[in-house]
Amino acid sequence: MAEDKQVQLKGRLEEVKELCQNRDRRVKELKGEGRKVIGYFCCYAPIEILTAANLVPYRIFGNIRDSITVADTYMEPTFCPYTRSCFDVAMKGGYDVLDGYLSPDSCDNIQSLYRLWTYNFKPAYDYWLSVPHIADPASVRFFKGELVNFKNSIEEFAGSKISDQKLNQAIQLHNQNRALSRALYELRKPDPPLVYGSEVTQILVACMSLPVAEANDLLQGVIAELRECNDGPQEKLTRLLISGNEIDDPAFVNLVEECGANVVTDDLCIGTKFFWHDVETTEDPFDGLTTRYLEKIMCARTYRGDVWGPETRQANLEERFGHVRDFARDFNAKGAILYVLKYCDPQEWDAPDFKDYLEQAGLPVLHIEHDYTLGSFAALRTRIQAFLEMIS
Amino acid sequence: MTESTQEPPRPGSIKATQAAAEIRNLRRWYYDRVKNAKQDNEFIAWSMEGAPLEIFFAFDVLPVLAENFAPICAAKQVSPYFCEKAEAEGFSIDVCSYQKVGIGYAIALHQQGDIPPEAPYGGMGKPDMMIAPTHICDGRYKYLQATCRYVDVPYYPYEVQDMPYDVLDRKDEEERKRYVEHYYDQLKGVVAFLEKITGKKYNPDRLSETLYYWLQAHAYFHDAAELRKCRPSPLPSQDSFAVCMPNLTFKGTKEAADYYKRLYQEVKHRADNKIGSVKGEERYRIFWWGLPPWHNLAIFNYLEDHGICTLDNLYDPGEIPEGIDFSDPLRAIADIFYSCYIFAGGLFKRRGERGIINFLRDYELDGIVTLLTTTCRITTGTLHTRRVIEELSGLPVLNLEADMTDTRTWSDAHIKMRLDAFMETVENSKRRREQSRET
Numbered sequence: 001m002a003e004d005k006q007v008q009l010k011g012r013l014e015e016v017k018e019l020c021q022n023r024d025r026r027v028k029e030l031k032g033e034g035r036k037v038i039g040y041f042c043c044y045a046p047i048e049i050l051t052a053a054n055l056v057p058y059r060i061f062g063n064i065r066d067s068i069t070v071a072d073t074y075m076e077p078t079f080c081p082y083t084r085s086c087f088d089v090a091m092k093g094g095y096d097v098l099d100g101y102l103s104p105d106s107c108d109n110i111q112s113l114y115r116l117w118t119y120n121f122k123p124a125y126d127y128w129l130s131v132p133h134i135a136d137p138a139s140v141r142f143f144k145g146e147l148v149n150f151k152n153s154i155e156e157f158a159g160s161k162i163s164d165q166k167l168n169q170a171i172q173l174h175n176q177n178r179a180l181s182r183a184l185y186e187l188r189k190p191d192p193p194l195v196y197g198s199e200v201t202q203i204l205v206a207c208m209s210l211p212v213a214e215a216n217d218l219l220q221g222v223i224a225e226l227r228e229c230n231d232g233p234q235e236k237l238t239r240l241l242i243s244g245n246e247i248d249d250p251a252f253v254n255l256v257e258e259c260g261a262n263v264v265t266d267d268l269c270i271g272t273k274f275f276w277h278d279v280e281t282t283e284d285p286f287d288g289l290t291t292r293y294l295e296k297i298m299c300a301r302t303y304r305g306d307v308w309g310p311e312t313r314q315a316n317l318e319e320r321f322g323h324v325r326d327f328a329r330d331f332n333a334k335g336a337i338l339y340v341l342k343y344c345d346p347q348e349w350d351a352p353d354f355k356d357y358l359e360q361a362g363l364p365v366l367h368i369e370h371d372y373t374l375g376s377f378a379a380l381r382t383r384i385q386a387f388l389e390m391i392s
Numbered sequence: 393m394t395e396s397t398q399e400p401p402r403p404g405s406i407k408a409t410q411a412a413a414e415i416r417n418l419r420r421w422y423y424d425r426v427k428n429a430k431q432d433n434e435f436i437a438w439s440m441e442g443a444p445l446e447i448f449f450a451f452d453v454l455p456v457l458a459e460n461f462a463p464i465c466a467a468k469q470v471s472p473y474f475c476e477k478a479e480a481e482g483f484s485i486d487v488c489s490y491q492k493v494g495i496g497y498a499i500a501l502h503q504q505g506d507i508p509p510e511a512p513y514g515g516m517g518k519p520d521m522m523i524a525p526t527h528i529c530d531g532r533y534k535y536l537q538a539t540c541r542y543v544d545v546p547y548y549p550y551e552v553q554d555m556p557y558d559v560l561d562r563k564d565e566e567e568r569k570r571y572v573e574h575y576y577d578q579l580k581g582v583v584a585f586l587e588k589i590t591g592k593k594y595n596p597d598r599l600s601e602t603l604y605y606w607l608q609a610h611a612y613f614h615d616a617a618e619l620r621k622c623r624p625s626p627l628p629s630q631d632s633f634a635v636c637m638p639n640l641t642f643k644g645t646k647e648a649a650d651y652y653k654r655l656y657q658e659v660k661h662r663a664d665n666k667i668g669s670v671k672g673e674e675r676y677r678i679f680w681w682g683l684p685p686w687h688n689l690a691i692f693n694y695l696e697d698h699g700i701c702t703l704d705n706l707y708d709p710g711e712i713p714e715g716i717d718f719s720d721p722l723r724a725i726a727d728i729f730y731s732c733y734i735f736a737g738g739l740f741k742r743r744g745e746r747g748i749i750n751f752l753r754d755y756e757l758d759g760i761v762t763l764l765t766t767t768c769r770i771t772t773g774t775l776h777t778r779r780v781i782e783e784l785s786g787l788p789v790l791n792l793e794a795d796m797t798d799t800r801t802w803s804d805a806h807i808k809m810r811l812d813a814f815m816e817t818v819e820n821s822k823r824r825r826e827q828s829r830e831t
Contacts, residue, residue, distance in 0.1 A: 074775060118558075142553075142574040147571060343486055348483065
């Protein structure tokens with residue numbers, strides 16, 4: 001399979017590919033119509049609040065296909081390569097379309113990037129969202145207050161109030177998006193799956209480049225086409241799960257599939273971490289938002305487990321990684337790749353525990369550390385091929 | 393120790409002050425106390441800098457910090473041994489070397505069943521608990537969580553909200569208080585955990601006492617740091633980095649408070665009598681920005697041999713805020729935290745662009761050397777700030793790359809060669825500035 005495989009594309013799938021190549025096309029159109037666009041990092045951004053204010057959430061990604069040039073004079077090489085790439089894209093004008101910038105407290109690198117971004121671009125609006133690392137009762141209360149503050153800040157920027165009704169409507173739209181994403185993933189359960197893993201990456205990236213209602217419409221069309229046309233994988237290859245950080249370009253998943261695997265599910269920042277859990281309907285919508293964003297996103301930066309014990313170590317590992325084992329079981333994955341971006345401390349510290357836990361559960365794991373460049377793919381190819389040989 | 397980790401002995405740094413030389417004895421005193429904790433009915437908690445150690449001491453719990461043990465290992469040239477232990481277990485070479493040494497020690501303890509003989513001063517002891525704050529950097533609570541693979545003791549993480557300093561600056565008092573209240577809630581959790589593990593009840597009077605000692609130490613340390621403005625400077629970097637140890641490792645004790653009083657008295661005497669550390673004239677003053685190479689503080693002596701005094705601001709605790717209500721010592725700790733900006737983003741309040749420019753001016757500095765510490769997430773991401781400082785100050789900047797703890801990353805010859813070239817740059821720069829002032 002070549003990098004730009006010749007997949008027979010029809011309609012909505014073609015639209016996906018076009019959007020991935022020209023991500024900001026639609027938001028530029030919307031801006032021309034008077035809408036405001038807010039860039040955001042990471043799964044912890046409560047984008048329902050943006051949608052409720054009629055703002056357009058636009059996820060910030062890097063560009064693995066472009067060498068980092070400008071960012072090197074602002075950020076050391078020993079800095080998360082993903083955030084460096086995001087900043088590099090921005091310095092080259094890739095995010096000039098943004099009216100504002102929302103940064104949750106995802107990690108140390110994002111915190112450093114916040115100062116760089118606001119200093120250099122001076123956005124008309126920016127918000128630092130404090131996100132606790134622990135979901136104890138006091139932190140839950142604190143985070144709910146933080147979300148309310150964020151809502152107040154957005155109201156001031158947008159010049160309009162966000163009623164509970166508007167917020168609930170936005171929550172329903174985003175929940176629908178999540179349900180549709182899960183429906184997309186159901187197409188990966190057959191053997192072989194009905195869709196390539198690399199295509200799924202493109203579909204998710206495309207959806208994060210649109211307002212949620214349009215993304216939902218796109219997803220519905222894509223799912224219908226995938227069910228009808230038979231352009232997905234034709235062979236029953238080794239089924240793999242990928243867990244880890246941001247994979248916002250199909251290149252890496254494509255590499256894995258070229259080595260002779262079908263990537264059937266994930267535990268990634270633009271994958272299941274982003275959409276697997278809905279916001280529950282609660283009398284106060286901020287309760288539902290608080291629970292979902294603080295307790296349901298399975299990111300290594302958030303502590304999992306009972307801080308009081310007496311849970312055993314095994315119980316703690318179950319809290320942290322049990323969902324990955326369940327994904328592997330539900331999607332019949334036979335192995336896992338742990339994809340970790342260099343300088344990502346939360347993932348790096350978790351890696352040995354992650355590997356041990358899953359291997360004890362019968363799932364072999366390949367731990368890959370990536371510098372977010374295409375140049376390192378040759379070495380990765382060898383390792384992935386060896387891994388597939390071992391587990392096949 | 394394997395052959396790969398054996399390093400030729402490197403001479404230690406020559407300290408200018410008696411107080412800095414005294415740190416060796418204090419270090420031994422404290423680690424002996426850790427070694428004898430059980431027989432003295434004291435507990436050992438592995439924790440991290442920035443944790444409210446005054447609360448620990450109120451429960452007769454001895455904190456042991458990887459951020460202190462790792463520099464000791466670096467100075468003794470044994471840090472690679474523990475780093476390699478960690479890397480052999482699958483931990484990345486890129487994670488913080490402080491934490492890598494910490495977990496390397498835990499791995500060796502687990503493998504050998506006892507304190508590894510390679511550990512200086514009897515090592516970090518055998519912990520009764522681990523208490524992990526979430527601020528300053530992500531590795532701190534994650535590394536201790538990973539240590540649970542090797543050490544089977546209760547692990548308690550607690551939340552401390554961190555943020556870029558200008559974010560807190562923009563919040564009003566009501567918002568600041570919301571952060572204070574949240575931290576206060578978290579400290580109550582720490583207290584409850586300590587009660588559970590030690591079997592002792594929280595005693596506010598005891599905490600008031602340890603807090604009082606901490607504030608005394610804080611005030612004396614800051615006052616001593618301020619005297620470095622004098623010319624010649626009475627407290628150069630090889631001393632100021634060394635003397636941070638009590639305030640970071642056993643703050644809240646009378647020993648730490650008494651120590652910083654002695655430090656202040658000695659530094660005041662040196663300042664009043666114009667006693668510096670450079671033999672002969674103090675030709676130039678260099679700002680050392682960021683962490684030092686703990687394995688080679690003698691690099692500051694090398695600069696002194698060339699008439700250069702090095703100054704830093706990393707561990708100066710700053711002023712104590714006014715208006716703190718001490719009637720509830722636990723709440724006071726939370727209030728001080730969000731007044732002094734004792735979090736990673738807050739470090740840059742005094743160390744951000746404006747803070748650095750003021751420091752360069754007030755301390756009459758002629759150049760800036762930064763150590764791009766390869767495994768420290770907090771001190772990376774500042775390249776941009778350095779560029780801005782260079783533009784605003786007009787002072788030359790030298791960026792060196794090495795790790796603060798891992799001796800494998802340091803090349804003495806290469807570093808000295810770059811410093812030699814930089815000294816010429818500093819000389820030329822100062823001459824040009826003086827000429828432009830005259831004209």
